[in-house]
Amino acid sequence: MAMKMASKPRAPLVPMGKKRCEDPRIDYKDLIYITKFMTPQAQIQSRRRTSFCAQCQRQLKQAIKRARHLGLLPFVG
């Protein structure tokens, strides 16, 4: 008779007590700030160059894409 093994509780995806990193300056309307993280050809710079954490880099990507959609930034420089 097989015994049921007690399932090991999963670790939470975001560790408890660790706050989510957010840069409030990253906004699609703040073009002066977000264009700092773009190349002269209007490409998004890599994390290696921006030195953002993963969450902030994702926010930056989203903000640049929103600005491109509204015609505030070019797709190709």
Added chain:
Amino acid sequence: MNQYEGMFLLDNQVVRTDYKTAKAVVTDTLKKHGAEIVSARRWDERRLAYPMAGRQRATFMLTYFKAGPNAITGIRRDAELDERILRHLLLKVEEVPATELELSLAEGDDYAPPPPPADDAIDREEPLVGAIGEDGEVIDEDAVPEDVGVSLNDLEEV
């Protein structure tokens, strides 16, 4: 009810005729679907990074409103169909920035922004060099001018 941020790009031709009408294009669309407008103001008027619907410039209207999730589909559809709205972006936000309410109130009912520049339409293709003269006459480059001074007969003799 959720809070949303809406950015609408308006055709400058509508803004040039009357700003109130242009603002009403956005506010009426939102009110039609039962949205409660918290703030609506002119964010900027600027040159676009790439032409949209034959326009090089547009007026940006920034709005914050409260609406049910089902209303967003209707607002999106109306914004897509309205030719005066060049493009739109709707985002769900946690809270309205405090500065937005002040700026929206400062705009007031009788606010009249400076008229947008006239160069919002795409430049026409420039005419070929020499195709049109200064007086508007069509110049044919292949035509030989009358007073050349040397005829073909003279060239043969030489």
